[in-house]
Amino acid sequence: MARFTLPRDIYFGKGSLENLKNLKGTKAVICVGGGSMKRFGFLDRAKAYLEEAGMEVAIIEGIESDPSVETVMKGAQTMLEFGPDWIVAIGGGSPIDAAKAMWIKYEYPECTFEDMCKVFGIPELRRKAHFVAVSSTSGTATEVTAFSIITDYEKGIKYPIADFEITPDVAIVDPELAETMPKKLVAHTGMDAMTHAVEAYVSTANSDYTDPLAIHAIEMIMKDLVPSYNGDMEARDRMHNAQCLAGMAFSNALLGIVHSMAHKTGAAFADYGAHIIHGAANAMYLPKVIAFNAKDPVAKKRYGVIVDYMGLGGANDDEKVALLIKFLRDMNDQLNIPHCIGHYGADSYPTEQGFVPEKVFLERLPEIAKNAIGDACTGSNPRQPSQEEMEKLLKCCYYDTEVDF
Ligand SMILES: NC(=O)c1ccc[n+]([C@@H]2O[C@H](COP(=O)([O-])OP(=O)(O)OC[C@H]3O[C@@H](n4cnc5c(N)ncnc54)[C@H](O)[C@@H]3O)[C@@H](O)[C@H]2O)c1
Ligand SMILES: [Zn+2]
Numbered sequence: 001m002a003r004f005t006l007p008r009d010i011y012f013g014k015g016s017l018e019n020l021k022n023l024k025g026t027k028a029v030i031c032v033g034g035g036s037m038k039r040f041g042f043l044d045r046a047k048a049y050l051e052e053a054g055m056e057v058a059i060i061e062g063i064e065s066d067p068s069v070e071t072v073m074k075g076a077q078t079m080l081e082f083g084p085d086w087i088v089a090i091g092g093g094s095p096i097d098a099a100k101a102m103w104i105k106y107e108y109p110e111c112t113f114e115d116m117c118k119v120f121g122i123p124e125l126r127r128k129a130h131f132v133a134v135s136s137t138s139g140t141a142t143e144v145t146a147f148s149i150i151t152d153y154e155k156g157i158k159y160p161i162a163d164f165e166i167t168p169d170v171a172i173v174d175p176e177l178a179e180t181m182p183k184k185l186v187a188h189t190g191m192d193a194m195t196h197a198v199e200a201y202v203s204t205a206n207s208d209y210t211d212p213l214a215i216h217a218i219e220m221i222m223k224d225l226v227p228s229y230n231g232d233m234e235a236r237d238r239m240h241n242a243q244c245l246a247g248m249a250f251s252n253a254l255l256g257i258v259h260s261m262a263h264k265t266g267a268a269f270a271d272y273g274a275h276i277i278h279g280a281a282n283a284m285y286l287p288k289v290i291a292f293n294a295k296d297p298v299a300k301k302r303y304g305v306i307v308d309y310m311g312l313g314g315a316n317d318d319e320k321v322a323l324l325i326k327f328l329r330d331m332n333d334q335l336n337i338p339h340c341i342g343h344y345g346a347d348s349y350p351t352e353q354g355f356v357p358e359k360v361f362l363e364r365l366p367e368i369a370k371n372a373i374g375d376a377c378t379g380s381n382p383r384q385p386s387q388e389e390m391e392k393l394l395k396c397c398y399y400d401t402e403v404d405f
Contacts (some may be wrong), residue, residue: 002205002207002209003252004207004209004210004252005146005162005164005167005251005252006144006167006251006252007046007133007143007144007167007168007169007170007171008169008170008247009169009170009171010144010172010173010244011170011171011172011173011174012172012173012174012240012241012244013173013174013175014174014175014176014237015174015176015269016173016381017042017046017134017172017174017176017177018048018049019170019172019348020046020049020050020052020053020088020132020134020172021049021050021052021053021339023050023053023055023086023132023170023334024053024147024223025053025055025084025085025130026054026055026056026085026301026336027055027056027057027058027082027083027084027085027086027087028050028053028056028057028058028084028085028086028088029058029059029060029078029079029082029084029086029087030046030050030058030059030060030088030089030090031056031059031060031062031063031075031087031089031090031091031095031096031098031099031102032059032060032061032062032089032090032091032095032358033062033064033065033091033092033094033095034062034063034064034065034190035062035179036091036136037090037091037136038061038107040180042090042134042136042177043059043090046088046090046134047059048308050086050088056200057084057173058078058082058084058282060075060078060079060099060102060341062093062098063075063091063095063098064081064094065094065151065275066094066149066151066158066266066275066278067094067095067097067098067101067127067151068099068150068151068152068153069113069145069150069152069153071152072098072101072102072105072113072117072150073105073113075098075099075100075102076102076104076105076106076109077105078101079105079106079129080106080109083128084128085128085129085130086128086129086130086131086132087099087102087103087106087129087130087131087132088132088134089131089132089133089134090134090136091134091136091137092135092136092137092139092140092176092185093135093137093139093140093142093149093189093278096133096135096140096148097140097142097147097148097149097150097343098140098148098150099131099133099375100131100142100148100161100166100168100341101113101116101148101150101161103125103129103131103166103167104116104125104161104165106128106129106135106372107123107125107126107127107128107129108123108281109111112122112175113150113152113159116150116161117159117160117161118130119160119162119163119376120162120163120164121163122146122154122161122165122166123165124165125166126169126266127163129165129171130154130168130169130170130313131167131168131169132168132169132171132172133170133171133172134171134174134177135171135172135173135177135178135240135243136177136178136180136181136243137178137181137185137189137193138178138186138189138190138193138228138236138240138242138243139178139240139243139244139247140189140192140193140243140247141193141196141243141244141246141247141250141251142247143172143173143244143245143247144167144169144244144251145167145169145249145250145251146162146163146164146165146166146167146251147160147161147162147166147251147297148160148161148166149161150276151266151267153267153270154264156266156267156268156270156271157263157264157371157385158263158264158266158267159263160263160375160376160377162376165327166198167251169347171244172236173241173244174240175236175241178236178237178239178240178356178382179233179236179237181236183229184348186225186228186229186236186239186336186355187225187229187279187280187335188237188241188277188278188279188280188281188283188348189279190221190225190228190229190239190243190279190335191225191279191280191282191283191286191331191332191335191337192243192278192279192283193217193221193225193239193242194218194222194225194244194246194282194283194286194328194331195255195258195279195283195286195363196216196217196243196246196247196249196250196255197213197215197217197218197221197245197246197249197250197256197258198214198218198286198290198380199250199255199258199259199377200213200214200246200249200250200253200254200255201214201215201218201249201302201303201305201306201364202256202293202299202302202382203250203253203254203255203256203302203380203381203382203388204379204380204382205254205376205380206302207250207252207253208251210249210250210252210253211249211253212244212249213245213249214245214246214253215251215305215306215309215319216245216247217242217243217244217245217246217249218246218306218309218310219309219310220238220239220241220242220245221239221242221243221246222310222327222331223235223240224238224239224242225236225331225335226331226334226335229334229335231324235328240288252382253380254377254379255377255380255381256289256293256343256377256378256379256382257289257292257372257375257377257381257385257390257393258282258285258286258289259282259377260372260373260375260376260378260381261281261289261372261376261390261393261394261397262276262278262281262282262285263372263375263377264368264371264372264375265281265341265368265394266278266281268364268368269355269356269360269361269364272355272356272357272360273297273346273355273364274346274347274348274355276341276344276356277348278325280337280338280344280348283328283331283332283335283337283398284332284337284338284339284340284341285397286323286328286378287325287328287329287339288393288396288397288403289393290303290321290324290325290328291321291325291401291402291403291404292383292385292389292393293381293382294317294321294404295383295405296382296383298382299382299383300321301316301317302389303320303321303324304316304317304320304321306324307320307321307323307324307350310324310327312327322402323331326391328399336349336352337350338350338351339400340396340397340398340399341354341356341361341397341398341400342354342356342358342361342398343400344356344402347351356398358398361398365391365394366387368394369390369394370387370390370393371383372390372394373387373390377398392405
């Protein structure tokens with residue numbers, strides 16, 4: 001038995017932000033990030049639409065990238081004081097994810113962060129509020145997913161909250177919001193979407209419902225991501241849909257260890273001055289994990305199907321896997337993303353000496369590997385890595401060496 005859950009309504013296409021006018025309620029809280037939505041006028045527009053719908057509007061601003069537990073708790077307090085019946089989250093994955101977690105705490109004030117992290121353990125929501133997500137990156141697809149990623153900075157670990165309860169009620173996928181993304185954000189969020197689609201397709205929880213979404217997303221992203229990065233706005237608009245399709249797939253088929261490793265390395269070296277940005281981490285680890293997973297015969301076959309849809313050629317599945325790895329590495333080159341942590345600069349660009357010192361990486365490796373194995377995304381990966389294998393895999397991701405185990 002399986003379940004396939006999506007938002008009740010997905011509005012897409014230019015101008016779809018306007019659908020906020022049609023919400024029925026009395027009070028809405030808008031959750032936004034550090035300033036881009038305000039700067040480009042989307043926050044004012046959203047507020048005006050909600051007021052046109054007859055609602056009183058409050059705003060929670062300044063939600064940081066990779067939001068913290070503290071931000072969630074603080075925002076929930078504001079919600080408790082204001083009492084909204086709609087939560088409208090606008091921006092990239094960070095403000096939308098934070099708003100999802102605030103929503104849980106708003107509905108259940110006694111719920112702790114630990115309680116939230118119990119996979120598929122969230123109590124019934126929507127007793128106080130419904131949720132609209134408007135995405136401005138292309139992207140995490142959190143506007144359609146059952147996930148929220150919150151960082152515990154004391155531990156330097158990202159925790160996924162996973163439950164269909166937090167799948168938004170309404171998603172708005174308006175490409176106008178994505179047109180203002182700077183190039184680097186296009187690259188990182190685009191490779192995040194590519195990783196979602198590939199991991200969903202080979203996940204052990206894949207299904208007839210998720211496969212078409214994942215495959216079509218891969219076909220679109222392979223065509224549109226690099227042109228979008230280079231300023232083609234029609235490709236940018238299509239990418240906004242493609243990432244959403246990938247999200248519809250992975251929210252229901254789950255992910256794999258690329259994400260486990262990205263979650264557990266992302267903030268692990270923050271004391272050395274930078275994060276390994278989620279999408280960049282995925283872009284670097286995905287080719288390595290494909291080589292690792294392809295040792296599983298079912299996964300290998302499924303990678304072969306992906307390559308057939310991509311039209312990359314290859315006489316057999318081994319050749320197809322090699323072609324897929326090469327294609328993704330070439331994409332990283334075209335998007336100015338490094339191939340490994342060792343060459344990942346503090347500004348996320350490729351550099352001779354990355355910001356994570358080798359010695360520090362090796363010291364922290366056993367703990368990171370253990371945490372990655374324990375990540376919620378590991379269970380649906382086609383191969384279950386041992387501690388030793390995960391350490392070896394992470395080393396390949398540090399040194400950019402070949403995965404042959
Ligand atoms: N919930 C999920 O299913 C899911 C999936 C993947 C990743 N994530 C999480 O999402 C977070 C990353 O989200 P993200 O990659 O969307 O980035 P983000 O939300 O962290 O935003 C990054 C930066 O881009 C700016 N920005 C956003 N949209 C913009 C636009 N249209 N124009 C100009 N600037 C813009 C923001 O202000 C911010 O400074 C991570 O915490 C990651 O772990 C969640
Ligand atoms: Zn992701």
